[in-house]
Amino acid sequence: MDQFSFTEICLHQLKMSGVHEGEKLIVLTQGNERLDYADAFMAAGLRLGAKMYHMRLPPVPPAGAWAVGQTGLASMPEAVEALKAADMLIDCIFLLFSPEQMAIQAAGTRILTAVEPPEVLARMLPTKELRERVEFAGDLLSKAKVMRITSPHGTDVTYKLNTYPAITEYACTDEPGRWDHWPSGFVFTGGDDDGVDGTIVVAPGDILLPQNIYVRDPITYTIEKGWITDIRGGLDADLVKSYMEGFNDPRGMGMSHVGWGLNQNAKWHRMVPGEFPGGMGMEARSFYGNVMFSTGPNNELGGPNDTACHLDIPMRGCSLFLDDEPMVLDGKIAVKEMQAKFD
Numbered sequence: 001m002d003q004f005s006f007t008e009i010c011l012h013q014l015k016m017s018g019v020h021e022g023e024k025l026i027v028l029t030q031g032n033e034r035l036d037y038a039d040a041f042m043a044a045g046l047r048l049g050a051k052m053y054h055m056r057l058p059p060v061p062p063a064g065a066w067a068v069g070q071t072g073l074a075s076m077p078e079a080v081e082a083l084k085a086a087d088m089l090i091d092c093i094f095l096l097f098s099p100e101q102m103a104i105q106a107a108g109t110r111i112l113t114a115v116e117p118p119e120v121l122a123r124m125l126p127t128k129e130l131r132e133r134v135e136f137a138g139d140l141l142s143k144a145k146v147m148r149i150t151s152p153h154g155t156d157v158t159y160k161l162n163t164y165p166a167i168t169e170y171a172c173t174d175e176p177g178r179w180d181h182w183p184s185g186f187v188f189t190g191g192d193d194d195g196v197d198g199t200i201v202v203a204p205g206d207i208l209l210p211q212n213i214y215v216r217d218p219i220t221y222t223i224e225k226g227w228i229t230d231i232r233g234g235l236d237a238d239l240v241k242s243y244m245e246g247f248n249d250p251r252g253m254g255m256s257h258v259g260w261g262l263n264q265n266a267k268w269h270r271m272v273p274g275e276f277p278g279g280m281g282m283e284a285r286s287f288y289g290n291v292m293f294s295t296g297p298n299n300e301l302g303g304p305n306d307t308a309c310h311l312d313i314p315m316r317g318c319s320l321f322l323d324d325e326p327m328v329l330d331g332k333i334a335v336k337e338m339q340a341k342f343d
């Protein structure tokens with residue numbers, strides 16, 4: 001995408017995020033990554049009269065795995081202080097799950113993460129309709145006490161919901177201290193620390209992130225009292241187990257967030273298999289009617305598990321019930337207020 005068009009979509013984003021004259025915005029990058037994002041956001045912000053600057057951290061060596069929560073900001077408290085003093089941070093490095101992100105949000109700075117390729121950002125612009133749909137889902141989720149997920153492949157798992165908030169992701173953010181991720185379009189929460197039990201069968205066509213692959217043969221997870229006690233299957237199960245063992249951290253077997261996708265512009269089939277081809281698979285997390293469970297940390301919800309070992313697994317064809325009321329039935333959104341226009 002040329003820089004002019006990139007600036008235009010960033011302008012749309014900043015307007016949707018309520019940016020106005022005199023606000024202080026910082027764009028955060030590291031190394032040589034996404035410097036064009038900083039240029040595009042700065043040009044867009046200046047057009048809205050915001051005060052902008054670009055904070056560029058040194059490069060970090062590739063980790064060999066997706067280690068969430070570990071960022072270059074950890075050794076730079078003075079940089080964190082500067083970010084806390086801003087009205088809005090545009091995070092082009094991915095700070096989610098880090099204590100620094102939590103401290104910045106707690107200080108009232110709103111945060112927008114943007115790390116996907118510009119073409120994906122352009123295809124999945126934030127809209128008012130998406131926000132309304134996701135907020136409706138978030139309201140229902142915040143009131144629910146039990147989530148049950150089933151599938152024709154044998155998934156039957158229950159999450160007790162008495163502890164953690166419902167988090168909405170609709171790809172823009174205009175409230176102090178609120179985080180969002182462009183692109184997105186889903187809701188999630190976490191089960192009670194000892195309150196997730198049952199079986200999840202990840203079926204062919206479901207997606208493993210960060211491996212960025214479509215599963216070919218089923219992976220069966222047994223979950224007891226909030227912890228994975230067994231993972232079995234064929235090659236794909238071996239891959240997951242081997243990846244998780246690489247972290248040498250038993251807390252990777254915890255249950256992270258869980259929810260469902262609501263973005264009709266996100267397509268299941270459009271992921272390019274391979275590791276992080278320029279982004280982190282947000283289209284796969286957001287596709288309409290997916291049910292996504294995740295393993296590992298729950299600290300972004302306020303929980304105690306801050307392991308760096310995190311997998312997100314969007315699944316097709318599942319049913320998801322809140323207190324026995326269907327939200328998703330066989331991969332289709334079942335509530336009128338959450339249905340996209342094409343339904």
Ligand SMILES: O=c1ccc(O)c[nH]1
Pocket residue numbers: 096169181184294312
């Ligand atoms: O936007 C995101 C990205 C990753 C994740 O685990 C949750 N939400």
